[in-house]
Amino acid sequence: MYEKRLDNRGFDELRPMEAETGVVPNAKGSARFRIGNTEAIAAVYGPEEVKPKHFEKFDRGIIMCKYDMLPFSVPDRAKPGFDRRDTEISQVITNALSRAIRLEEMPRSMITVRVYVTQADAGTRCASLTAASMACADAGLPMRDLVAAVAAGYIGGSVCLDLTKDEEDLHDEGATDVPIAFLPSKDEIVLLQLDGKVGHEELNEVIKMGKIGAMKIYELEKEALRRRVSNES
Ligand code: UDP
Numbered sequence: 001m002y003e004k005r006l007d008n009r010g011f012d013e014l015r016p017m018e019a020e021t022g023v024v025p026n027a028k029g030s031a032r033f034r035i036g037n038t039e040a041i042a043a044v045y046g047p048e049e050v051k052p053k054h055f056e057k058f059d060r061g062i063i064m065c066k067y068d069m070l071p072f073s074v075p076d077r078a079k080p081g082f083d084r085r086d087t088e089i090s091q092v093i094t095n096a097l098s099r100a101i102r103l104e105e106m107p108r109s110m111i112t113v114r115v116y117v118t119q120a121d122a123g124t125r126c127a128s129l130t131a132a133s134m135a136c137a138d139a140g141l142p143m144r145d146l147v148a149a150v151a152a153g154y155i156g157g158s159v160c161l162d163l164t165k166d167e168e169d170l171h172d173e174g175a176t177d178v179p180i181a182f183l184p185s186k187d188e189i190v191l192l193q194l195d196g197k198v199g200h201e202e203l204n205e206v207i208k209m210g211k212i213g214a215m216k217i218y219e220l221e222k223e224a225l226r227r228r229v230s231n232e233s
Contacts, residue, residue: 002156002173006166014150014162014213019130019224021138029139031224033131035150035217036164037121042131044139047109061106065094065113067128073120089125096129096149096181096190102142111141122165123151126179129191134221138228147190148218149181152210154198159205161213168195178203180210184218 005011015036024030027043034040050056067089069078082090097113113135115128126149133147153163156173168177176196183190189207198206 002158002160002170005160006170007164011158012161012209012212014216015164017217017220019134019220021134021224021228027135027139029135029137029141031131031134031138033127033134033221034119035123035127035162037119038117038123038127039119040115040117040124040128040131042113042115042128042135044111044113044132044135044141046111046139047106047141048112050108050110055110056108059104059107061101061103061109061111063094063097063101063103063111063113065097065115065132066090067093067115067117067125069117069120069124073117078120089128092125092191092193093129093132096147097132097136099188099190100133100143100145100147100183101136102144105142111136120165122163122168122177123179125191125193126150126181129181130217130221134224137221137225145183145185145188146218146221147181148184148214148221149179149191150210150213150217151177151179152206152213153177154196154202154206159202159209161209176206178206178210180207180214182211182214182218184215 018034021031024043029044129149154176176198181191
């Protein structure tokens with residue numbers, strides 16, 4: 001049984017968070033999101049002409065998103081360059097953002113999103129997606145909603161929110177990690193992955209807890225964007 005969390009948090013408690021926008025002056029939009037010891041910085045460029053041209057779609061825009069975990073973001077120095085994990089995470093972020101951005105309003109154009117993980121302690125794909133969605137809003141792109149993402153999980157019989165790397169590594173307890181992302185106002189799930197084993201009932205509990213956590217992140221995202229607007233006016 002996993003009865004007390006390694007960092008003494010409640011099972012439904014998120015790590016301390018910070019969110020801000022406009023952190024990369026030369027980008028069209030940008031944002032930083034930190035949750036515990038995981039931090040992501042996202043920058044958005046475009047809409048601009050599609051390159052290479054054969055990717056162009058006559059009736060909608062496209063998104064090119066790249067996730068990059070910086071070498072110094074983890075204790076064991078991450079290998080520079082793109083590996084399979086970076087490619088997979090770039091793809092799931094692209095898929096989720098494609099649901100959030102009204103691409104049909106920007107035909108024949110391209111949005112480029114770059115996300116850099118400066119510190120990693122699990123949950124980087126969720127932190128990256130949260131930062132990327134705030135950066136898209138900061139860029140003034142037409143959106144259906146912000147994306148709010150967090151990992152929930154199941155460890156030794158307990159449903160947990162926002163796992164740390166030490167918790168993910170509790171293999172003897174059968175730790176299961178479930179990254180989830182929502183468009184909260186649409187009640188739509190735009191990312192759901194599962195690493196580990198979990199029963200059907202428990203998975204429903206995990207998703208429910210993830211949703212409650214994501215709503216708190218959503219409020220923080222909106223607050224960061226409001227702060228930016230009020231600082232500009
Ligand atoms: N990690 C690492 N080195 C790597 C890849 C991952 O130390 O090359 C750590 C990092 O803390 C990351 C965690 O493992 O956050 C979990 O990685 P996973 O692939 O499950 O994705 P994430 O939870 O970050 O979305």
